[in-house]
Amino acid sequence: MGKPTLAVWKFASCDGCQLTLLDCEDELLALAGEITIAHFLEASSAVVPGPYDVSLVEGSITTPADERRIHEIREQSRVLVAIGACATAGGIQALRNFADVREFTSVVYARPEYIDTLATSTPASEHVRVDFELRGCPIDRGQLLETLCALLAGREPATPRTSVCTE
Numbered sequence: 123m124g125k126p127t128l129a130v131w132k133f134a135s136c137d138g139c140q141l142t143l144l145d146c147e148d149e150l151l152a153l154a155g156e157i158t159i160a161h162f163l164e165a166s167s168a169v170v171p172g173p174y175d176v177s178l179v180e181g182s183i184t185t186p187a188d189e190r191r192i193h194e195i196r197e198q199s200r201v202l203v204a205i206g207a208c209a210t211a212g213g214i215q216a217l218r219n220f221a222d223v224r225e226f227t228s229v230v231y232a233r234p235e236y237i238d239t240l241a242t243s244t245p246a247s248e249h250v251r252v253d254f255e256l257r258g259c260p261i262d263r264g265q266l267l268e269t270l271c272a273l274l275a276g277r278e279p280a281t282p283r284t285s286v287c288t289e
């Protein structure tokens with residue numbers, strides 16, 4: 123049997139949560155011996171086609187293309203983990219949810235008609251089934267490593283399943 127495969131995907135985000143994974147350095151090297159990192163464009167242009175055992179999803183869904191892509195990723199992933207405030211709650215981009223995004227694009231872009239965007243910024247879970255969520259901005263390195271090790275070993279991660287916030 124081959125090594126389990128890990129894929130990392132970016133949507134609208136600052137890349138900070140992916141950097142948390144890269145910052146794991148020693149642990150990531152050890153992990154890399156046990157798994158195939160099949161898709162992680164922040165670290166390598168090499169891409170192994172799916173399906174994938176574990177997908178980490180960073181960023182919020184903000185464009186029609188994002189909507190299509192998150193469904194494709196879900197279909198390709200045995201376990202999907204949303205990482206960070208952008209992927210779990212819409213992130214700072216979700217401020218647009220309380221305003222008219224067309225007004226913003228008309229102010230920011232010289233040719234707003236070329237901008238194909240959604241009226242809202244939403245978490246992955248509003249579009250597809252999400253198996254685990256890691257909260258934080260950025261995510262906690264210890265929780266990320268625990269989640270990856272547990273999932274790749276076939277056990278339940280020992281991480282919080284709910285937010286510390288009650289609202």
Ligand code: SF4
Nearest residue numbers: 135138206207208259
């Ligand atoms: Fe960046 Fe924070 Fe979004 Fe992570 S949750 S991608 S650190 S803005």
